[in-house]
Amino acid sequence: MAGSQSMASIVPSRRTGRQDGWMPETTAERALLEAVAASVGLRFHAGRLVSAEAGPGGIVTGYALTLADDAGVRSERLVYIETAPPDVHHSGVLRLRDEQGDERAVWFYPDDPRLPALADAVLPRRAAGLLAAVGVPGVPPSVALDVATYRPGKRAVVRVTWPGGVRYLKVVAPGSAQALAERHATWIAHGIPVPAAEGWFPTGVIVLAEQPGAPATEVLPAAEPDRLLDAIDALRARIASVPAEGPARTSLAVRFDWYRRRVTQVVPHAANRLAALDRAVAGLLQPPGPRATIHGDLHLGQLFLDPADPSRLTGVIDIDTAGTGDPADDAAALWAHLVATTAHARDGGETDRADAASVLADRAVARWSTPADPGRAARTAAIAATHLLGHVLTGVLPAEEAIARAEALVAGALEGRT
Structure with missing residues (x-):
């Protein structure tokens, strides 16, 4: 977890059709979450749905889980489960099958397999280092973070603030940051008001100025x-x-x-x-x-x-x-x-x-x-x-x-x- 920030500040909840405090509604759903917990040597205690949306391979559902070890000590983890994942295997991604035999890809936040730079963007000192590396002036060693957007497997946008400054870190797939930064420059040259890109990293991070309005x-x-x-x-x-x-x-x-x-x-x-x-x-x-x-x-x-x-x-x-x-x-x-x-x-x-x-x-x-x-x-x-x-x-x-x-x-x- 980044510094002293809460889970809510690191990953924003996206409203869904279920109410806060939700627990698994079906036996199959609970069985899947129990299998996820067992994969890291813990027991499932409670769960809350935080997001559900169309992803690159199907529907990606996010859960805030309360897990417990053998001594009963509880911890909070965010997990994402993707339906119909492409036939690509990434380190740290668990692949399970549900009762219908459909495959699921599972990962714990922030280890998004398609956004490997996400972990750098949601840790304050690492985020500050990214800004300093592209020449943003006056950035202190530690900064305040708020995840403005997280679309699992697609992109994330992290708002970075410090006294007197604000920037955004956009996290995308590795290898696509340079082209996207150049696209921002092209659109600005054609009179389209997009945020200016102040720098980029091949790992998949772009530093953006704040958008007026x-x-x-x-x-x-x-x-x-x-x-x-x-x-x-x-x-x-x-x-x-x-x-x-x-x-x-x-x-x-x-x-x-x-x-x-x-x-x-x-x-x-x-x-x-x-x-x-x-x-x-x-x-x-x-x-x-x-x-x-x-x-x-x-x-x-x-x-x-x-x-x-x-x-x-x-x-x-x-x-x-x-x-x-x-x-x-x-x-x-x-x-x-x-x-x-x-x-x-x-x-x-x-x-x-x-x-x-x-x-x-x-x-x-x-x-x-x-x-x-x-x-x-x-x-x-x-x-x-x-x-x-x-x-x-x-x-x-x-x-x-x-x-x-x-x-x-x-x-x-x-x-x-x-």
Whole structure:
């Protein structure tokens, strides 16, 4: 654990559909966590779900575990379990099979097999050393850390503060830091307000300046929906003008069948409806549309707004997913995130934020069509439907609600084609 900081400050909890204090709901789930504990010579005592999201190989679920040794002494550990892991073996990764015979990859935080530099970024003295190594002035030997984002297997962002200074350490896959730092410089040169990269390490760390503005999710209720959507459309047009050095992140829609099978396990009675959705989504994705440079994961959480004028964009972050792709992916990701924001805000009693996100989502759908790309609305609907199934697996939406919304999206897209 980093210095005297608590577990919550080292890994931020991501809200899911389960309540705090959760314990394993099924025998299979508990058996898996017991096997994880036994792998390090300890006994499982209690567990709490802290995150669940789509990862590189499937769904990655994070648990805060209380473990005990033979003498009854307890300790807290964070563990991540990935479904359908790729056939790659990393040191420190345990591979188990559940009752259905599906393989799981298991690792203890911060030993993420795809982000080996994470341990350096979440230890204060190591983090301070990284900043000093790239010439950031005035960094003391020890600093305060807060993990702003951790997407298992994908990336992490650690906020580093000290009296008079703040920087961000972005952790990515080894070997990709230089290209990402260069991408930041290219986007800035094309007038896109991304954080400046002040240095990078081949192990997979980039030092970033602070992004001006306020996170869009914080000031959303004060924004004017159409003005904000105009600003997002203008940003996407500017991104499309930037030369891309490679493909964007693979579209979520190519894995619709995987999501369908997983959601079918949750709601077996919906198997026929999900199979029909699968066929419809495959049809809506054809023919492919024109390619352009896209963000690859554009949503409200990536945008910063002017607190004095919350309809004005001041910046965009997390461009490591960017490249050549289908603009429908960014439109679908934005809409799906707004749906999730609405659900989370309502669950938390934040009516103003929920209403603002819901209105923005509805108005965003009206912008899916474009004369330059007649099929974009249909492809966006298909990709958005895939996101909805992902929301089921991460606990954001109840299965019935997500399936019904996906069916409505797909039906509307099919009707628009006739």
